[in-house]
Amino acid sequence: MKVFSSGCTFDYSWDEVSTANWRKYCPWNDKSTHVVGVDTISRSVDPSTGILRTERLITCNQSVPQWVLSLLGGTTTSHVYEISYVDPVAKKVTMCSTNLTWSNVLSVRETVTYRQSSLSPTTTTDFTQEAKITALCGGWQKIKNKVEDASVERFRENAKVGREGFEAVLEMSRRVFGEQRDLEKQRMQA
Numbered sequence: 001m002k003v004f005s006s007g008c009t010f011d012y013s014w015d016e017v018s019t020a021n022w023r024k025y026c027p028w029n030d031k032s033t034h035v036v037g038v039d040t041i042s043r044s045v046d047p048s049t050g051i052l053r054t055e056r057l058i059t060c061n062q063s064v065p066q067w068v069l070s071l072l073g074g075t076t077t078s079h080v081y082e083i084s085y086v087d088p089v090a091k092k093v094t095m096c097s098t099n100l101t102w103s104n105v106l107s108v109r110e111t112v113t114y115r116q117s118s119l120s121p122t123t124t125t126d127f128t129q130e131a132k133i134t135a136l137c138g139g140w141q142k143i144k145n146k147v148e149d150a151s152v153e154r155f156r157e158n159a160k161v162g163r164e165g166f167e168a169v170l171e172m173s174r175r176v177f178g179e180q181r182d183l184e185k186q187r188m189q190a
Helices: 014-023 066-072 141-189
Strands: 002-010 035-045 052-061 077-087 092-099 106-116 125-135
Touching: 002 141, 014 092, 014 106, 014 125, 014 141, 106 141, 125 141
Parallel strands: none
Antiparallel strands: 002 125, 035 052, 052 077, 077 092, 092 106, 106 125
């Protein structure tokens, strides 16, 4: 097993980040065009804690080399199962996902957390990401290591692109919803 981890601080409040998180795969995010569908399986709120729990199925078109498809079969369409928890009291969003497609060859378990920053709680949000990647190639340790290393590198590249796309979604959300708030204030003052 190999582990990829990263983190950063977004210059947006937790309220902005936790709201924009639901728009991460929206049409104006040109960094997530590989996502072709996001289906909500279930959604519930725990009445005692206020935690929103959501299960989703994310459908993607992946660029898989033709030789891999020929060797292992399958298609370029893949599915990811995600469970998320939004804790409005702790100001924390936790998303746990795992691949359903190709899981007999490669297991990817990712955990993403958005948490209100302790340094500047009203204006910034801390982001952490960890992926545990395990190649399931039987006893061939050299092949297993190479597959895991290549997968971690690809995950690193995709994570960078994903963060850039989320920044664009955050900026667009701030502009659109900031303008709406300004218009509402103007109407109330009139």
